[in-house]
Amino acid sequence: MTTVLEALDLTCGYGKIVAVRDIGLKLDGGQVLAILGPNGAGKSTLMMTLAGLLPRISGDVLLDGKSLPNGRPGLANRNGIVLVPDNRALFTTLTTRENIEIARVKGQNNVDDVIDLFPDLQKRLKVKAGSLSGGEQQMLAMARGIVQQPKIFLVDEMSMGLAPIIVESLLPIVRRIADETDAAVVLVEQHVSLALEVADEAMVLVHGDVSLSGPAEDFRADPSRVEAAYLGAGVEHEH
Ligand SMILES: Nc1ncnc2c1ncn2[C@@H]1O[C@H](COP(=O)(O)OP(=O)(O)OP(=O)(O)O)[C@@H](O)[C@H]1O
Numbered sequence: 001m002t003t004v005l006e007a008l009d010l011t012c013g014y015g016k017i018v019a020v021r022d023i024g025l026k027l028d029g030g031q032v033l034a035i036l037g038p039n040g041a042g043k044s045t046l047m048m049t050l051a052g053l054l055p056r057i058s059g060d061v062l063l064d065g066k067s068l069p070n071g072r073p074g075l076a077n078r079n080g081i082v083l084v085p086d087n088r089a090l091f092t093t094l095t096t097r098e099n100i101e102i103a104r105v106k107g108q109n110n111v112d113d114v115i116d117l118f119p120d121l122q123k124r125l126k127v128k129a130g131s132l133s134g135g136e137q138q139m140l141a142m143a144r145g146i147v148q149q150p151k152i153f154l155v156d157e158m159s160m161g162l163a164p165i166i167v168e169s170l171l172p173i174v175r176r177i178a179d180e181t182d183a184a185v186v187l188v189e190q191h192v193s194l195a196l197e198v199a200d201e202a203m204v205l206v207h208g209d210v211s212l213s214g215p216a217e218d219f220r221a222d223p224s225r226v227e228a229a230y231l232g233a234g235v236e237h238e239h
Pocket residue numbers: 014017019037038039040041042043044045046157
């Protein structure tokens with residue numbers, strides 16, 4: 001295993017407004033990192049900064065040990081960083097297949113290889129994305145990302161608007177993506193215990209600070225530590 005993604009003292013935000021402070025992270029290919037934390041903690045801000053969509057305020061993001069040029073989303077994407085945004089960004093009037101094809105660049109994975117990871121989409125290839133169920137739309141959003149052969153796969157809150165039982169069926173797909181494509185996966189998730197089941201590492205963000213991080217298995221046995229981290233840093237922040 002070699003480190004593919006590294007963040008060093010990464011501070012993110014909007015202009016001069018700091019939303020996330022001094023993040024350090026290190027991820028190997030095939031590993032899944034779950035980013036947890038309450039609303040407004042800065043999870044999406046961190047994801048957008050890793051994808052280059054927001055310029056970082058300070059610190060560094062390294063891909064394969066090399067610093068990524070700041071705030072260059074196209075370049076980050078060509079270098080293998082792919083973000084699945086929380087709104088899924090599908091073309092609702094195009095079919096499932098067309099949505100995947102449109103994301104594909106010549107020489108990348110072909111659609112049928114990608115569908116192997118999402119067998120439920122096989123029978124839905126000719127259906128317009130707008131007619132898919134919420135869970136299927138989320139699978140399609142991920143399939144569109146996977147066609148680009150990501151080295152770093154960033155999935156922001158895939159459970160938005162989905163019932164927990166659907167989330168429970170989607171998370172193992174994320175695990176398979178990491179295992180079978182060797183991508184490093186960063187997953188933002190509201191469902192703490194479900195996320196801990198598929199993750200290797202976990203990080204809790206509260207008010208832009210890391211309040212807890214470590215191997216997911218350490219928290220799996222005792223999710224109350226994670227809950228305490230949600231609350232603890234909130235109390236600290238008030239002083
Ligand atoms: N465009 C923006 N300009 C200024 N501040 C912003 C902007 N977008 C978000 N913020 C602020 O940055 C902070 C972090 O927001 P962010 O969306 O990253 O949180 P989050 O953890 O993803 O929350 P959620 O769980 O609700 O998705 C919040 O205080 C938010 O108000």
